[in-house]
Amino acid sequence: MIKAIALDLDGTLLNSKKELSKENKKILYEFYKKDYQIIIVTGRSYNATKLIVEELGFPLIAICYNGAKIIDTEKKEVIFEKPLNEEIVKKLIELSREVNIHLNLYQDEKWYVENINNWQTEYYRKATGLKPEEKNFCTFDSYLMTKALFIDENIELKxxxxxxxxxxxxxxxxxxxxxxxxxxxxxEVNKGLALEKILKIKGLKLDECIAFGDAGNDIEMISMVKYGVAMGNASQDVKNSASYLTDINDANGVAKFLEKFLEKEWN
Structure with missing residues (x-):
């Protein structure tokens, strides 16, 4: 029996305009009222995730930064956090400058960049609605970072x-x-490990959870649970790791799958 629903945001629960559809919002609220555990699992920061949580209109567990930080939105407390260590962050900064690829750093829910005017910063700002802070990366007091993110064209990133x-x-x-x-x-961080941690805390099993995703950072959680669902717009690697396939995010694939697959549990 299904007791938990884990959902990636961008490319999965949200459409291509980064919007939450009324269909997806409605179905998740119905599951929430029936005491299902709803879990957001995203690469976004918590500040960028809060906007969607507020729109959903009910408390839940938010796994952010791909699992590096987990927040109970009802109690407004951090359940878990595992940052990058300082020496690794310093090496990433050196590498970013060496290869001239834009680097974002995240610390205490702040988004730092060294160049506030390049296309990469503007691209991410539009996608998330967040406001960057420009900072010389040589001037941090602490180099413990929740996450580092390189932004560039895919061929350069590969x-x-x-x-x-x-x-x-x-x-x-x-x-x-x-x-x-x-x-x-x-x-020691990924979405799958973080989801497993939360399910254990809630007394739930992996085979009692459905997980939806579309991108490479969703593979661990999709392949870990019994009911892993790839979106129709997912990469082929994600589809190969999933047990089920649903419609694309722009056609409310999450809502369609939940309505059909779990209808029998409501009767």
């Missing part, structure tokens, strides 16, 4: 990913949350 994996050999988790976003987190 070269960078290979360099980090093969040459730097850093103990990090790397994943593409979108084609132009290469996420870097602590090696």
């Amino acid at each position: 070269r960078l990913e290979e360099r980090i994996r093969e040459k730097l050999k850093l103990d990090v988790y790397l994943a593409f949350s979108q084609e132009r976003y290469l996420e870097v987190l602590d090696g």
Whole structure:
């Protein structure tokens, strides 16, 4: 029996305009009223996630930064946080400057960039609605960061990913949350591990959870649960890791799947 629903945001619960449809909002509220555990699992910061939580209109667990930070939105408390260590962050800063690829750093729910005027900063600002803080990356008091994010064209990021994996050999988790976003987190962090942690805290099992996703950073959680669902717009790697396939995000794939798959549990 299903008792929990885990949902990625961008490309999954949200449409291409980064909007929450009335269909998806309605179905999730119905499940919330029936005491299902609703869990948002996103690469976004908590500040960027709060906007969607407020629109949904009910408290839930928010797994942010791809699992590096977990928040109970009802109690407004952090359940878990695992930042990148300082030496790794310093190496990422050096690499960013060496290869001239834009780097975002996240600390205490603030988004830092060294160049506030480039296209990468503007691209991310429009996508998230967040306001960047311009800062020389040599001037942090602490280099513990919740997440690092490289932004560039996909071909450049793939070269960078290979360099980090093969040459730097850093103990990090790397994943593409979108084609132009290469996420870097602590090696013990990913969406799957964070979801497993929350389900255990709530006394739930992996085979009692449905998880929806579309991008590479969703693969761990989709392949981990019994009911892993890939969106119709998902990458092929995600579809290969899923047990089920639903419609695209712009056609309310989440709502369509939940209505059909779980209808029998409501009767």
